[in-house]
Amino acid sequence: MSSQDFRTPLKRVRGLGSAKSGTQHFIVQRVTAVALVPLALWAIFLALALVHADYAQARAMLHHHFAAVWLSAFVIALFWHAQLGLQVVIEDYVHTPWFEVVAQLAVKFFCIAGAITSVFAIVRVALA
Amino acid sequence: MPQNARPISPHLQIYRWPLTMALSILHRATGIALAVGTLLLVWVLLALANGAEAWAGARAFCGSPVGLVLLFGWSWALCFHLANGIRHLFWDAGKGFSIEQARRFSWVVVVVSFVFTGLIWACVIAQGGAK
Numbered sequence: 001m002s003s004q005d006f007r008t009p010l011k012r013v014r015g016l017g018s019a020k021s022g023t024q025h026f027i028v029q030r031v032t033a034v035a036l037v038p039l040a041l042w043a044i045f046l047a048l049a050l051v052h053a054d055y056a057q058a059r060a061m062l063h064h065h066f067a068a069v070w071l072s073a074f075v076i077a078l079f080w081h082a083q084l085g086l087q088v089v090i091e092d093y094v095h096t097p098w099f100e101v102v103a104q105l106a107v108k109f110f111c112i113a114g115a116i117t118s119v120f121a122i123v124r125v126a127l128a
Numbered sequence: 129m130p131q132n133a134r135p136i137s138p139h140l141q142i143y144r145w146p147l148t149m150a151l152s153i154l155h156r157a158t159g160i161a162l163a164v165g166t167l168l169l170v171w172v173l174l175a176l177a178n179g180a181e182a183w184a185g186a187r188a189f190c191g192s193p194v195g196l197v198l199l200f201g202w203s204w205a206l207c208f209h210l211a212n213g214i215r216h217l218f219w220d221a222g223k224g225f226s227i228e229q230a231r232r233f234s235w236v237v238v239v240v241s242f243v244f245t246g247l248i249w250a251c252v253i254a255q256g257g258a259k
Contacts, residue, residue: 030220033213040210048251055180062176075169082163089156111163114170121173 025084032081039074046071059125068126075118083111147234155212158205165202203248208241 005012046067050058062068086107094100143149168190175186189195215233218224224233 030217033217037210037214040206044206044248048248048255051252051255055176055183058176058183075173078166078169082159082166085156085159086163089160114166117170118173121170121177124177 025087029081029084032077032084035073035077036081039070039077042070043074059128062122062125063128065126068122072119072122075122076115079111079115079118083107086111146231147238148230151212151234151237155209155216158209158212161205162202162209165198165205168198168202200245200249204241204245207244207248208237211237211240211244 046061049061053061062071087104090100090103090107094103172186172190175182190199215224215237218233224230
């Protein structure tokens, strides 16, 4: 224990370690953000092309492997980024321990389920 | 209530909101709104996989008044979160921290978000409207 250590004895004794997991969350949030810039712009173009597409035309659009791959990349980056962002919102505003755990779990399950369901639907159309 | 007579700091509602503060909170709000909006995305993709009838149902909802209001709101939220997110990336690179720059680029983000939203819906209207 040096004179540079500003932690209280109580804080040291509790031995809680670091608060979370270092810079991993911060970096992945930025990586997914950078990925989402081109992916989201492309998704907007795709959505605009679908405005008046009938069922066959819409399926044909996703039948291109390029579209299927990019749309899969979009939904994976999207749900990953959403999970990271919602996690911070809950950490900041929810202070009831049991409810925070429930909310964090719900967000994680929702985002993972959303990503898997979306990719499943895309692959089903692409390989049909 | 405080147990003693310490001076307390005024909370958010005391201050006149600078634009930068409003944008910071809007970034969170639009992020949450967009996360909810992914439900529609999943629905549309599932409908496309599940057959013409499901697709027609999802399209009918998107073209309904409620659907259009939601889509318009989400399109602006996406444009805003995208533009303001790029502003955040510049900050992460250590650029644009002066008050003058922060204010200027706040306005750029606001204008860009509305211009992009306008362009998106101009493309919809140019195709004969959403119906």
